[in-house]
Amino acid sequence: MIITLTPNPSLDRTVTLAGPLVRGGVNRLQSVTTEPGGKGLNVARVLARSGQEVTAILPAPERDPLVAALEALDAPGLSAVAVDVAGAVRVNTAVTEPDGTTTKLNEPGAVLAGAEVAAVEEALGEAVTAHTAPAGADAAPGEDAHSWAILSGSLPPGAPTDWYARLVGLLRRAAPGLRIAVDTSDAPLAALAAALPDAAPDLIKPNGEELGQLAGLPAERATALEQGALAGDYAPVAQAARVLVDRGVGAVLATLGGAGAVLVTAEGAWRATAPAVPVISTVGAGDSSVAGYILADVRGADAPERLATAMAYGSAAAGLPGTTLPGPADLPDQVAVVTPL
Numbered sequence: 001m002i003i004t005l006t007p008n009p010s011l012d013r014t015v016t017l018a019g020p021l022v023r024g025g026v027n028r029l030q031s032v033t034t035e036p037g038g039k040g041l042n043v044a045r046v047l048a049r050s051g052q053e054v055t056a057i058l059p060a061p062e063r064d065p066l067v068a069a070l071e072a073l074d075a076p077g078l079s080a081v082a083v084d085v086a087g088a089v090r091v092n093t094a095v096t097e098p099d100g101t102t103t104k105l106n107e108p109g110a111v112l113a114g115a116e117v118a119a120v121e122e123a124l125g126e127a128v129t130a131h132t133a134p135a136g137a138d139a140a141p142g143e144d145a146h147s148w149a150i151l152s153g154s155l156p157p158g159a160p161t162d163w164y165a166r167l168v169g170l171l172r173r174a175a176p177g178l179r180i181a182v183d184t185s186d187a188p189l190a191a192l193a194a195a196l197p198d199a200a201p202d203l204i205k206p207n208g209e210e211l212g213q214l215a216g217l218p219a220e221r222a223t224a225l226e227q228g229a230l231a232g233d234y235a236p237v238a239q240a241a242r243v244l245v246d247r248g249v250g251a252v253l254a255t256l257g258g259a260g261a262v263l264v265t266a267e268g269a270w271r272a273t274a275p276a277v278p279v280i281s282t283v284g285a286g287d288s289s290v291a292g293y294i295l296a297d298v299r300g301a302d303a304p305e306r307l308a309t310a311m312a313y314g315s316a317a318a319g320l321p322g323t324t325l326p327g328p329a330d331l332p333d334q335v336a337v338v339t340p341l
């Protein structure tokens, strides 16, 4: 069973410029594309493209363009559950320049009312129960070692800031064997960190700066983590991730852009170099890394292989335009080099 939750989905509009962005000027667009978006949905789509059965839960009004776009997707294995809410799904814009620079303009999303928050929570609970307790089976919910719930992205206005922390607790009680990944940022990530070790996920995927903040580093040291890794110094990243593992997080997958990624678990720490692929759009690269990690996990891979697979999927996504997400055929020929730290 794999379930994703995207509390704040989006329609991703990618506008492509013929030249560099001129701030304050008139920029003429070469092309415009629109795709379903939102971090959990992206993870679900990558997993489905790699042959997994995935349920993707998200709030969206019945007649929303996102729901229509999801219905039009040719995605065997992906089952989208849109919880009917009042507010329209946001439109997030990515501006891409010829050199691969991507500028994201993300809307806050419509307010989720208290009853809608409860309805989303209920849909998540129902999906967990439906997938883990087949009629007549005695197995406890979530006993399947390869079951994952992935909670991803920002929270819409109206949702409680500590929602992810709360959901981790709820899921732990409902399905003790279920593995839980959380990929978020800003206040919801801080709330999750504040709830450790009680609401500890099995996987988090911060970038360098988020990792530094989570580990309590001063702002300048947090922002320097990725720069340090680019210069070959991965130890501070591993140390910061270790702080979170010591506080109960199962695995920290720190994605570091061009410097690759670091994985820290209770068993060890590894770094992976990014395969050299031309970067076209980084939108969805982090989500694809999460999907790669989970795909390797459900296939029974060890930690270095999970990291290598995360790198492969993240790099493949960076080589695709807009929010186009990779399948197995898009993976780079060059394999990521994984080294213990």
Ligand SMILES: O=P(O)(O)OC[C@@]1(O)O[C@H](CO)[C@@H](O)[C@@H]1O
Pocket: 008, 010, 012, 036, 037, 038, 039, 042, 092, 104, 106, 152, 153, 154, 155, 185, 283, 284, 285, 286, 287, 323
């Ligand atoms: O505003 P959030 O929820 O943090 O991020 C949303 C988003 O930028 O994340 C995905 C890429 O990771 C996009 O599909 C989507 O537009």
